[in-house]
Amino acid sequence: MNAPPPRPGFGFAEKARSSECAARAGVFSTPHGDVPTPAFMPVGTRGTVKGVLPRDLRAVGSRILLANAYHLHLRPGEQTVARLGGLHGLMGWDGPILTDSGGYQVFSLAHLARVDDEGATLRSVVDGSEVRLTPERVVDIQRKLGADVAMAFDHCPADPTDRTAVEAATARTRAWLARCVARHREHGGEGAGQALFGIVQGGVFEDLRRASAEDAVAHDLPGYAIGGVSVGEDREQVRAAVRASAPLLPRDRPRYLMGVGTPADFFDAIESGLDLFDCVTPTRHGRTHSAFTSRGTVNLRNTGWKDDPSPLDPGCDCPACERFAKGTLRHLCASGEMLGAMLLTLHNLRFFHRLLERIREAILADRLSRLRAEVADAMSAKLSP
């Protein structure tokens, strides 16, 4: 319930850079500790990474966690979180935490949302009540939650290929960022122990992406994110949007690609100079009994694994691979036992963290393209019994 006293300040130091691309290895410093980058941030929407004890997150390599300000505002509410020791107390986690603002929920829950220039009105997924979000309110909520990093309230357009809509959303994102920055300063800014990150929008349009990046950078913030990607556009369009924005983001600040992604996506983005990532993939796939391995993905519900005495991934040091056979994991999944989802979630998180650790080591040794050639093909296979 009590987190140790935070160390002051935020920073980003580039430790090495690839000779072939914009990939870099760095360290993102926060009041709750340092994060070696590139880094993957497990998603703990409602204050818990589903099915994982905090100390096991630490053990599989998590260094920074994500939570969602909108969901926590709905339940249990930021006042309650503050009374329970803030988000670090709620999550039982003394490392860095980043809160997403709810901007993405306005997009993903669009059937429950209405956006205007002042803010957005959503219908609560908890009790159906109406919830009004404005840039100021979202900053207030996040300040109360007390994460190390708060995200600006942005407008992620419904269709990233509809230029008129994307232009309007990008302009709104710009205006809302200025209001978020002003409100965040009123709360004491970074001096109060919390960084505000700006978000780049612009859909699939490279000129809009560039303009949005320049808007954000003008605020001289401690970090920047690229948002509104992987929302329906194809993979080449995601890469183009990242390539258009990333070079405009300052080298001495962390760059966060929101909601991405899969092992192959990481290589693409890291080669463009991105540092931080989050995605529900490893945890959600774990709960639906699908595992990432160095030789491809494994569907543990497949009856063909029934009698298989080998571990999921022989080189893996996670609690699932250390102790359990594939046949046992298959039994747990087929029986609907919690332990199946728990073990596969831990395994997938370990796989994601270990992959980013290996990418970081490869950047430090300037052999990133070699690592990509070694691992990328193998990982994209689907393994059969």
Next chain:
Amino acid sequence: MNAPPPRPGFGFAEKARSSECAARAGVFSTPHGDVPTPAFMPVGTRGTVKGVLPRDLRAVGSRILLANAYHLHLRPGEQTVARLGGLHGLMGWDGPILTDSGGYQVFSLAHLARVDDEGATLRSVVDGSEVRLTPERVVDIQRKLGADVAMAFDHCPADPTDRTAVEAATARTRAWLARCVARHREHGGEGAGQALFGIVQGGVFEDLRRASAEDAVAHDLPGYAIGGVSVGEDREQVRAAVRASAPLLPRDRPRYLMGVGTPADFFDAIESGLDLFDCVTPTRHGRTHSAFTSRGTVNLRNTGWKDDPSPLDPGCDCPACERFAKGTLRHLCASGEMLGAMLLTLHNLRFFHRLLERIREAILADRLSRLRAEVADAMSAKLSP
């Protein structure tokens, strides 16, 4: 997947005995290690204690686990379990394991079962197919599963107060035990690394309980259980049944009271000389968001705990109490997050193990009645916010 090589042999040594009652502290030795008694055995019906990693079981004080031969026979099947490293491999547990035989399922799934003198026919809860169980088959299944302790196949009567039915079931239990013992010897008996425990039946009738205990003891087995209690009769009848049977069971063998129970039940049974207990209570209550504490039970769905920053039980050293506020546990439970059930299960198991540890310490110091007076009343309260 590989358990360390088991140490040979079974034994029970009484270390201390109360001067006021039949309570004793002992050590039950098995090929997979020693169990200080009295001891509580968490229930892992299908090869997993629901929602708990094996190493966390060890950490909260579990020394011996229970699994169910009938459920594992249905899924994944004893052949598969054997291929996956036996039950120790399946459970990822290198300590002692005891398997229940399926006799209780014939009772609890009575609407799916038909009993005759040869055995019982059940309808599978997995796929509806017909499953035939005989004493020999149940011993074969348990031999293949490879637990340290196999339970005899007994007949638990539907109504423990119907004397005619109880007499018939007790006679059947006697005949089946002789068949179990014969079959178990064919498999090599204890020399093959597995002990067979006999089960005392007899409903609420003290003379039948005594006769059944004498039947079982005549086989000179490495341990004995009292079954067919807590199946609908009142608490005084349970105590009478235990008191009638326990003194007839030899002092140099462990005595196991099946399916019991609650903190108050433990004191009753331990005072009659019982050593081993199992019950789904701590794990099932954990999943339904109810916690045992030193000051009474806590329903974590109660909205009154919403903002409570204190731990569930200040003196408890479990992962829930070490790191999380009651309000946080309430949030996790109210949100239906897996972590709520996981933490409360760990807490309840720690509470049960710690209680039996304290009882053991009290027996060693010959102050059991004092401990009972101190803790029993406090524990039976229901705490309100």
